[in-house]
Amino acid sequence: MSTDLTLQTFEIASVVWRESFEALLVVGILLTWSTRAAPAARGRATSWILAGAGAGLALALMLALVLGMTADVLEGDGEEILQMTMAALAAVLMLRMVFWMRAMERGASGDLAGRAVRHVTTGNWLGLSTLAALAVAREGAETVVFLFGLMASSQGWQIGFVVASGLSGLVLAAISFWAFKTGSKLVSKRVLSRVSEMLLLILGSGLTMLVVDKAISLGILSPMTQPLWDSSWLLDDGSGFGPFLAGLVGYRARPELLPLLSLGFYWLIASLAYAPPLTSKAPA
Amino acid sequence: MHTVGWLVGLLAAAVLMTPCSTAFAEDEDPVFEVHFSNGIVSPSVIEVPANTRFKLELHNDGSTPIEFESIPLRKEKVLAPGASSFLVFRSLSEGNYAFFDDFHLDMPPARLVAR
16 A cells, blocks of 8 residues: 555545534544433434434435535525524534523432423424534435545546545544543543533534624625724634634634624523522632 | 425525625626636636625536635635536635635645735
């Protein structure tokens, strides 16, 4: 095996890992948290989340097919409108999920399992399922186009090579997921909840910035001002590690007023989840 | 397939109902072309008018998929090998915007210069 091939394997695997990272993180948090917080409803929680992830995968395949055929509906603005809608829905569901987690935690004094089951209405399960589906579909479509594009352009044994590289990316993602799950067993339930909530909120802020960007790009909203500052000398959102961070947490090197206000508004709402219980107990 | 088309159509209709200029002058926008080939972007510097509507036509001439991505430009687009598509820019303030091929990160980024 030449160094060139090794490099290519690494590249394909890293793209697949990068694209599926957010989806796996979300699905991982939901699975880990719900099986620990609601042991009595473990089976139901798992099947709802997995069903959601499966639906997300199917949606990703459909989207990839539409993208691949360059159908008119997704030319130009169509795709941006779809991305904006999916991101907005996912961000709202993430906030809702954190509020739900906080509500269950707050009632943790007595029998948690009983409360969990009582809390668990169909609406919540559907929300859980939809969140998993959106997380998978959003990044999944790009991964599918990437892998199928590579496969279509290679011949013979190279196809197998692409498939193998893609699989190793998935295995890497699965290992990251497994590490998260195993790590979560070592920490207390309280810490696990905090970390899960923070990760969801951070991903939600990245999605919020994406929604605002799409709305500005589509001409629905105005950025209100010129960029207020330029921190690209410190961390550029246009190259290197910057774009990855920008997509995940919503970092912008040259933010205008509207994106800043939106981010502030998002975190204001997010902080409401933490407002009341501060009086009852000091954090561990 | 039909469901997706229907869904997207519905979303598009919902957005179009909000006042915006999408419907007008669709074909009169200036068009600029960018070609991608396995990570190589040509031209690597594209001059575009500032504060005007224009179209950027993307062509993937290479044998591998590409992803046009730019946080400062607020755009991303995946193209399979051989595929073409376009992006609509509504109003770009003067400046220098980097974009790159997210599936070929080892290659240098290209730039869009708005004047």
